[in-house]
Amino acid sequence: MPELPEVETVRRGLEGAILGRTVRAVVVRAPALRWPIPADLDRILPGLEVASVRRRGKYLLLGLAPGTLIVHLGMSGNLVFRREPTPPGRHDHLDIVFDHGVARLNDPRRFGAVLWHPRALGPVEDHPLLAGLGIEPFAEEFDGRHLYRASRGRIASVKQFLLAGEAVVGVGNIYASESLHRAGIRPTRAAGAIGLARYERLAEAIRATLGEAIEMGGTTLRDFEGPDGVGGYFQLACRVYGRDGLACGRCGGTIRRIVQQQRATWFCPGCQR
């Protein structure tokens, strides 16, 4: 489910629902996500006010006065506020209870994470999980020159380079394929062998792709739903993802599916070079 647009969709929903509200209780049901959910969250959070709801890459950052709750949704996570929550289900691992409803973390595959970072508001970039992240795709400093410089000497494929998140954050498997198609770049090409002009195009393609996906509420492949309980619909706008055998909308070529680093990649051999 969650690449940057989905996480941003979740963030916006949460911000509208819990910003400025005070945590009343916390219920931890499954301590074993990627790492254990801190067992003492139920003592730390109650009484604290949600002062900010931010996002860094695919991480959600809930600012709560003396610290920050860092949440990652992994492959299958979601964090949604419900005014009238249903009884918790099998994969509802965490409830953050407010007077007016409950923010509930659901994550069947448990690749997600919930961590408490005991630092006051402001930057939490010193956290080891955040320190190595690339820049935000919507930041001013993100452009083709940045990608060009970061990729010099790299023999790994450009798709792998994007997924690594060291140059730019938030581009996951779906949007890597989509952005590369939009930029006309073949995903298998070595990152270090791509010139500045093409990286300018790629940077713009990444921005445009992610921006459109956010507007559409993200991509729903199986079960992702946004804050309002409905799925996103960017999957309807995908140009190559999941479309092997179909015709490319730009050149009419036949879209192909290959596997890179054990992840599927889709591209059009006709217009991606």
Place this chain on the structure above:
DNA sequence: AGCTGGTCCTGATGGC
């Protein structure tokens, strides 16, 4: 059985 949205960690490799 083999896929599926992520990313940390370990061990291998290669250049200096």
Place this chain on the structure above:
DNA sequence: TGCCATCAGGACCAGC
């Protein structure tokens, strides 16, 4: 030989 950066693969897990 040792150090560094990079790269490849395994690991985590449930559902379809």
